[in-house]
Amino acid sequence: MQAQIDLSKVDSIHKNISNFKIVDSTKLAEAYYDLGHEYRLNYLTDSSYYYYNKAEKISRKLNRKLLLAKTLYGISAIQSDEKDYTGAEVTSFEAISLLENFKVSYEADICKSHVYNNLGISFNELGQFDKSIEYHKKALQLRKKLNDKNRVDNSLNNIGFVYKNLKQFDIALGFFNQILANVNLIKERPSFYALVLDNYANTLYESGKLTKLPDLYLKALSVSENFSVNNYNSIIINRHLAEYYHDKNQKDSALYYAYKAKDISEQYYNDDLLKSLKLLSEIEEGKASAKHLNAYVKLSDSLIKVERSTRDKLARIRFETNQIEQENVQIARERMWLLIISIVVIITSVLIYIVINQRNKNKELKFVQQQQEANEEIYNLMLSQNEGIEEARTLEKQRISEELHDGVLGRLFGTRLSLDSLNMNNSDEAIKTRSQYISELKTIEEDIRKVSHELNTDFVSGSGFIDIIKTLVENQTTVYNLDYNLNHEDVISWDKVSNKTKIHFYRIVQESLHNIYKHANATLVNIDFKLKNDKICLTLNDNGSGFDVNKTKSGIGLKNMNSRINEIEGTIHITSTKESGTTVTIEAPIALH
Template identity: 30%
Template sequence: MKTKYSIVLLVNLFLLITACQKKKDDIEYKNGVTHLLNNLNSSVLQDTSKIKTLDTLFLYLQRHENDSINRNLFFKVANKYYDLNQYDNYLFVTKKVLELAIKKKDTVHIAKSLYYLGDYFEEKTVLDSAFYYYAKSEKLYKSIKDTSNTGKTALYKAGILYDAGNFTESEIELVAALRLLNKTNNTRLIYESYNLMALSLKEINNHKKSLEYFELALKQLDKLESEGYIKERIIKSRASINNNMGRVYDKMENQKEAIRLYKKGLQTNRLKQDHPKLYAMLLNNLAYAQMKSGNSNGIREKFFESLRIRDSLDIKPGIVTSKIAIGEYFIHQKDTTKALTYFKEGFVLSKKINSSYDVIQSLKLLTENDIKNKTHYTKLYIKVTDSFQNAERATRNKFARIAYETEQIEEKNDLLSKRNSTIIIGSGIVILFLTGFFIIYRLKSRNKELLFIQEQQETNEKIYQLMLKQQSETEQARKEERNRIAMELHDGIVNSIFTTRFNLIQLDPNAADKKEQLVKELEKAENEIRRVSHDLTENLLFEDKSLPEIITTLVESQQNQCNTRFDVSIDKYIDWSKIASANKIHIYRIIQEALQNVNKYSKAERCYIMLLKTADKISIRIWDNGIGFNPEKVKQGIGLKNIKSRTEALNGELKISSNSEKGTTIEIIF
């Protein structure tokens, strides 16, 4: 099934590319690529097939014009790479679209590319680079007064500062973000800002304000739900806020309210199955709050279940938190030996994952409870604390420096840009003057030659008009003469012969042989004259217009109940003057018959007619993506018989392929 789906996807890609190579229609082109990208969301398709399709699309997009539509499609390809965790490909595409946007001086796409780069470095936890690109993106959005995106990049900068432990700076950045985002209708970004503000305030122990912002975040979730946002994400976000608010109350020593919130979060439907990481966090926090409140009923089981889930998911920061919490539980149970074991395991793992907060927390507990090694852990605790503070100070200074240097670089770029503009304008004026002088000189020297050429062109134009007039009059006379002859043959001779035949029938029965002979001769003459009259009239079909014009008109006039879209492509290198009129009629009738079958039976969305020249052969190809048919079962049909007989008259070869998945292709080569 997966292989079949992959083949269908690749066929769609091929059809998209071939359809757009002839003529690029902006809307059809965009919709085609977007539809193909949306198909990659299917869980049936393997990731390797999705990546190959994206690789092909990326190469295909590079061959098209550098316009806003194409750059937007590049962004969509980058997003798909990101969703598939192909971060190197995501980075490569983002850099490519940044380069294209710079060439076109498209500020919007330059800014968007920069914050895409910020997303890449944030995913790679290179926080200083992420902050740098978000800051550059924010400055560009601010320059074009894009309130929503300026607020969004400010929010992303605040997230980087929070991850780096700069909670106060994060709060300042969030105030700026909210000032902008509250002017927009972007409920999701406002929710994220409130939630991050609450978390930052929690870390700097501003508990009251933290709870206020959590409440604001919950109201935004209600608004998101009314707007039809993804329900599963809203449920998870509510459970997460309940956990974070519980942590605030825990820090405020209000264990009763903390326990209520943790339990409320744990009551979320299918939380354990769908979000085991969040479930384990809530369970551990609930057990810890119950332990602090003096209620030891069932908390051991909660602690160890949380640790088991985190261990099975390999969530190392969560494993450290669980081990430290279990160590504290054994301290409450007066089992110092087990407690120290868990504290030491937490200390070792926290060092391994570079979690400074957990290293300090585990060392603090070891210092307080390991009497034998108290001096060792105390010295280590002081050393790590000092180191952590220095690192935090350096980090804070680093982000401030990045912000300052970004401003400085922008100012220098503006100054250089102004200087370059002055040089370019000055050079342009000099070049313009010299060019003008040269043009005037050349115009004077060629003036006589141009006048002579103009007179010659006027003479040629008059001759050409006379030739056209003569040709038109000749064609008109020929047409009138043929119509006259056809009318006389049909209305005069045929009727006269018919009358004679009728009278002969009434002759004396004794002259039967003679009568029969005369009747047959008259019937023969009558049929011959009808044939000549018919051919004279039908040949006029191709006297007024060229065959390509007639076929194009025929295709464009097609309509049916399925709203089939008909397209035609005729090779300009076909020399129609070398094709006999009779063969032109066969070509026209073959296409007419095929289109009639499409309208009556195919139920197709698309139908494409192509006339191609290859060496000394011409191919007629009619393709539709309809329900298809079995050529063996319907080969006796009148329509296909007519097509076959006309193909034979062309001394050509007929090929028919049809099935329910690929539609129908009729090809005549002659």
């Protein structure tokens, strides 16, 4: 039988499968099961069997017992349809063993009832009627428990059919009567009603109770043809009518219904066509009978070959599915090794990069350290040179002080004493004159003493660094043709400031003066050192052309300046306006952490 498959539903499942392959094996198995189920309902056996097998592999691997049982039932139903009843029996019992150990649930009971029903059908076809009835009754019991009226009726019909095959006609009629007692069945399920009514009529026929025949057959045929969507059941009804009229020796009627059965069954090319041809060979005579008998033999051979081919094809599908699974496993294994090798290569590359990078950083750090040591050494040399100059200045000042104190001051003191001794002249004019000279000498004496003490006083501590800065500024502004103002607060204790900080301030001033000369076109620069909250604040201001701070890219000079400021844990702030000059403010702590 063929039906129009719902392509939109199948396409939707296929789209889901492309996503599930990546993220969710469980959903992938369910999607394969849905495809298998959809294809089976539409009698596309090959596709159905293929997807059921894929669902079976995954659900078995994931130990999804209910899904595996449902899939096995679908496979067993296909095996039964293709007359592989022994295979259907084996597959069904595997499904039952899974469901027996599964927790009780509505879905599990539905699946179990389907499996029992399929076992009943298989055993009936194998001629094991007692077993068939046993499993049909198990299916019936579960369906009553589930309150599934339609499937209860299906099981009652199946049981009645097996009892008819057992020739226990009264029992069979009892089961059919239970179904037909529902007066609404003809409206609710006309096709099923026609099937049951035909079974009931055929049971009467085989039991020899012909009083209600052929009316029951004709009613069943009328319902099947007029109310049922599918006219497949009418094949069997037409054949039963042909058998009935053939027994009654009403050849025309028998041939009429036999040919109707044959014409309809030719659409399906199955056992019903075979039975129709056999019946026609019995009803017809002469060449017509021989023709139908010949067709029957050919069709019988063909169907046997088709059944064998189908079973082989199903076995091949199962084998190819296993082979595909093994190939997928191999591919997955190869991909895993490729992934592992790729990860190892990446990790090795990263480690090599880290090692090389670390070595470069160590070299850079060593270079910076050496540069720092060199800078400190240069500063110390500059400081030593400055100290030498200061020492020479101090010695010179000391010599002058001693000369003033011991020489000039001594002579003045002697003169004052001489004048003082002449004070014995008591004339008013002499006294007045001598008093003036003596007063003036005292004044000179105090002035010389003051100069002597000032010359001999120690210089402010730390003035050496400012002198170095002053020398730098004087030299560079002379070369750059700049005027300058250098201001500093005496409260800054440069002795407490690390050489590293002083070196960086020195270099920053040097770099700033260079930038002013190179870019600003300035004529004046103001340099201020102040102390704010235990931080040294250096401000450099020029009257140059200025620039847009937000648009200007950092050059190597500014980058070096930032690097130096970061090393002394400082901050930098630059403000500039075009044609109004630039101000650079740098703050750094006196003591580094």
